[in-house]
Amino acid sequence: MGTKFRNFRNRKFVKNPFIWCLILALIFNLLIETMARNQQPLYGGFYYMVTKPLVFIANTLILYSMLVVSALFRRGTFVVSLVGTFWMIIGIANGVILTQRMTPFTVKDLSAATDGATILTNYFSKLQLIGMGALIVGLLVTFVVLFIKGPKRKEKIPYKKTLAGVLAVILITFGSIFGLIRIGMLNTFFGNLQYAYRDYGVPYCFINTWMNTGIHRPANYSEAAVKRIFSKDQYTGKNETMVLKKNDSAVKEKKPNILFLQLESFVDPERFTNIKLSADPIPYYRSLMKNYSSGSLTVPACGAGTANTEFEVMTGLSVKFFGPGEYPFKSVLKDETAESVARDLKSIGYGTHAVHDHRAMFYNRNEVFNNLGYDTFTSVEYMSGVQKTPKGWAKDKILTPQILETLKSTKDRPDYIYTISVQGHGKYPSEPLLSNPQIRVTGAKDEETKNEYEYYVNQVHEMDQFVKQLTTELKKLDEPTVLVMYGDHIPALDIKEDTYRAKDLYQTQYVIWSNFPMKAVHKDMAAYQLSADVLGRVGIHVGTTTIYHQTKNHHGKNYLPNLKMLGYDMLYGKDYIYGGKNPFHKAGMKMGVKKIKVLSVEEVAGQYYIKGQNFTECSKISLDGKVLKTTYLTPSLLKLRGKVDPEDVKRMKVSQTDKTNETILTTTE
Known part of the structure; x- marks a missing residue:
């Protein structure tokens, strides 16, 4: 049995990165589309493949054209893992987001990532957030180890032949996509983003949200x-x-x-x-x-x-x-x-x-x-x-x-x-x-x-x-x-x-x-x-x-x-x-229609208090643009927690800070 397996493993077609990347592209596409159809958790991807075979093939080619680039590298396994993990993260993120809202994951969501991070606790428990953090750290460690210790191709890479093959895959991919657009099976305008992801596939739509931005110049513009x-x-x-x-x-x-x-x-x-x-x-x-x-x-x-x-x-x-x-x-x-x-x-x-x-x-x-x-x-x-x-x-x-x-x-x-x-x-x-x-x-x-x-x-x-x-x-x-x-x-x-x-x-x-x-x-x-x-x-x-x-x-x-x-x-x-x-x-x-004022700074039993007007729970005592630890007491009273040089007290001001990360929005004059 061991000899047969080694003989099979050593056959050229088994070791051919073009074949393995095609198989992986098919698997990744099935998984991504299945996760995008959480109402059909077991068969969504297969149903999509059967009902829209040409569109499914086009999306598989998109993944394939990215994975097959690994054939040009000695650390091909690392490159494949990097590309595959990227798309699996996109698929998982899309599946998770669709359980929380009705619009799928887009490149534009990446630009809103900082905003999204501020409301994660509204959607996930602390344990879930810790788990996600641990998973991210684990992935980073895995990639570092894979890059250092991972397998490398021993045989010489025929670069001219391989590059020609990679370019051929890319050309076939673009040709297929443009052909499907011409016959109306794919579209570049998404009237309904949710339906577009369902009908045209996650990889195609996700890339479209990256490449297709702004208002395009009308043909008759003058x-x-x-x-x-x-x-x-x-x-x-x-x-x-x-x-x-x-x-x-x-x-x-x-x-x-x-x-x-x-x-x-x-x-x-x-x-x-x-x-x-x-x-x-x-x-x-x-x-x-x-x-x-x-x-x-x-x-x-x-x-x-x-x-x-x-x-x-x-x-x-x-x-x-x-x-x-x-x-x-x-x-x-x-x-x-x-x-x-x-x-x-x-x-x-x-x-x-x-x-x-x-x-x-x-x-x-x-x-x-x-x-x-x-x-x-x-x-x-x-x-x-x-x-x-x-x-x-x-x-x-x-x-x-x-x-x-x-x-x-x-x-x-x-x-x-x-x-x-x-x-x-x-x-x-x-x-x-x-x-x-x-x-x-x-x-x-x-x-x-x-x-x-x-x-x-x-x-x-x-x-x-x-x-x-x-x-x-x-x-x-x-x-x-x-x-x-x-x-x-x-x-x-x-x-x-x-x-x-x-x-x-x-x-x-x-x-x-x-x-x-x-x-x-x-x-x-x-x-x-x-x-x-x-x-x-x-x-x-x-x-x-x-x-x-x-x-x-x-x-x-x-x-x-x-x-x-x-x-x-x-x-x-x-x-x-x-x-x-x-x-x-x-x-x-x-910012705000009520003027926030500092009326006085007072010291009581070694603690500093700022009296003023229109303070809120987001009012913080600041010094030279740096936010200090503050306790909000009332709309007219703040307490400084911690020590400050008495010489600096007269320069203390009150800043309104972002409710989640204490970024200063405005500061009293």
């Missing part, structure tokens, strides 16, 4: 084409000085406050057909939908991706124009200034503000909002007394006083406030965490499903109460106020089209409430159309995309192509719509 998007009577000026006309004549006497409230994972739970509930979780929101303007809102995110819904509502552009899985907040808007509803309203006298009961640095909001023209941004680091859900997210009722304080911060002008909530965020626990839930799930397929939905619907119920509290306070204002509310995406639960009455997993609901009479209009729209619709109802017609949506036929064949051209011109092109130059600058945004 100054004349951009200027033709609007009619001549919509411009003022001539030639290079031509700009779009502003029209806010209908609201010159008394402009209303315009408030947007983006509710985290908020949808009507009665749309879920796979559960039964003991009571209506959102009675107040339901009454608003009946009595005020409302309808379905098509959002760009599903189960996750809050920032992309923000982007569409704030800019009037669709994220479908960008690369698959891309977050403009993480790419172009991180560094570039751009037009937004905030900038447009500021141009007619509005104060512009953002409020969010989560980290300022999440999705780079502390930088992006400055680039989009906001005057202030109040994040959770500037809020005190924040209550938390059992999963550690801020409860949204803290937003009511924050919104009211923001309205009071500007006395002689109307306000535009964009508020992002966080309470409804997953992960939704499969074990019971609520001791006495107000809303009970009375029917579900199993206990884990019951617990997940029960937790979710009770958070939504509290959010409904928050909305009632907020509108009650806004009714008391002697200023006309419009409040636009909507869910950013459906929750990351086991929801499918056949268990969701909307039949579209990219649909939530919106309501337009006001403390003055407005005609109720019930219609459906997309998130990128929402702001223009609201502004139009109060007589405001300013801003490039706002005017575009308000004046163009939403069903016309050029509606989306021209909007895409505008987006390209405004963010990547030559700014023809602005006369050839980006007119926008950073807004000089301030």
Whole structure:
């Protein structure tokens, strides 16, 4: 038996790296696709291989073309292990992420890795995190040992012949992919990222999210084409000085406050057909939908991706124009200034503000909002007394006083406030965490499903109460106020089209409430159309995309192509719509609307205390940019823990720090 095995092992085809890499590519692809289909844990990959054989082969070739490069190295086993482990990590990460949210793993998630790391404890137990850390360390050690001690090819490598073979595999791979694209079996545009991964394969889609970014230059892009998007009577000026006309004549006497409230994972739970509930979780929101303007809102995110819904509502552009899985907040808007509803309203006298009961640095909001023209941004680091859900997210009722304080911060002008909530965020626990839930799930397929939905619907119920509290306070204002509310995406639960009455997993609901009479209009729209619709109802017609949506036929064949051209011109092109130059600058945004002050530093029994105003749990005593150990006592008192040179005391300041890593956001003057 031993002799037969040695003879088999020594045969040329067995030792041929091209054959082994092909076998490994097939195995890896099966495993990756099986993990991507956790609803079919045992046969998902095989089912995919049988039902979509050409697409499966194309994805296997992608892996093969990367693995076969190892044939050029003496340490081929090390290279194969490195490439194979990389793809298995992608497959495992994708499978795990799909159990937590409804959108698959993309290259753009790697750019958000620092944000993701800050909320890992919301998704995994400490033991699981320790296990993941140990696995990473183990892999690193294994690779070091494999590189040093691993097998090396003894025979001489015929480099010319091997290189020709590797290039042939790469050419066949590219040829296969382009051929499948030509016949429509593969696509480069992913209208639904989840479906794209399912239909076109994980390797192909993952690489696409890396190579396909930004808004591609339209084939007919030119100054004349951009200027033709609007009619001549919509411009003022001539030639290079031509700009779009502003029209806010209908609201010159008394402009209303315009408030947007983006509710985290908020949808009507009665749309879920796979559960039964003991009571209506959102009675107040339901009454608003009946009595005020409302309808379905098509959002760009599903189960996750809050920032992309923000982007569409704030800019009037669709994220479908960008690369698959891309977050403009993480790419172009991180560094570039751009037009937004905030900038447009500021141009007619509005104060512009953002409020969010989560980290300022999440999705780079502390930088992006400055680039989009906001005057202030109040994040959770500037809020005190924040209550938390059992999963550690801020409860949204803290937003009511924050919104009211923001309205009071500007006395002689109307306000535009964009508020992002966080309470409804997953992960939704499969074990019971609520001791006495107000809303009970009375029917579900199993206990884990019951617990997940029960937790979710009770958070939504509290959010409904928050909305009632907020509108009650806004009714008391002697200023006309419009409040636009909507869910950013459906929750990351086991929801499918056949268990969701909307039949579209990219649909939530919106309501337009006001403390003055407005005609109720019930219609459906997309998130990128929402702001223009609201502004139009109060007589405001300013801003490039706002005017575009308000004046163009939403069903016309050029509606989306021209909007895409505008987006390209405004963010990547030559700014023809602005006369050839980006007119926008950073807004000089301030963090928080309440000024944080240090009034005095006092020494008591050898301990230093700082007295001041508007401190929060994220206020830290700092010295020359270094954060010192601090105990928060009250909104007016902080205690220094530890020693400091008495000569340095007079230089101590108070800094607001990121809630997770103590990065300094702002420091008192």
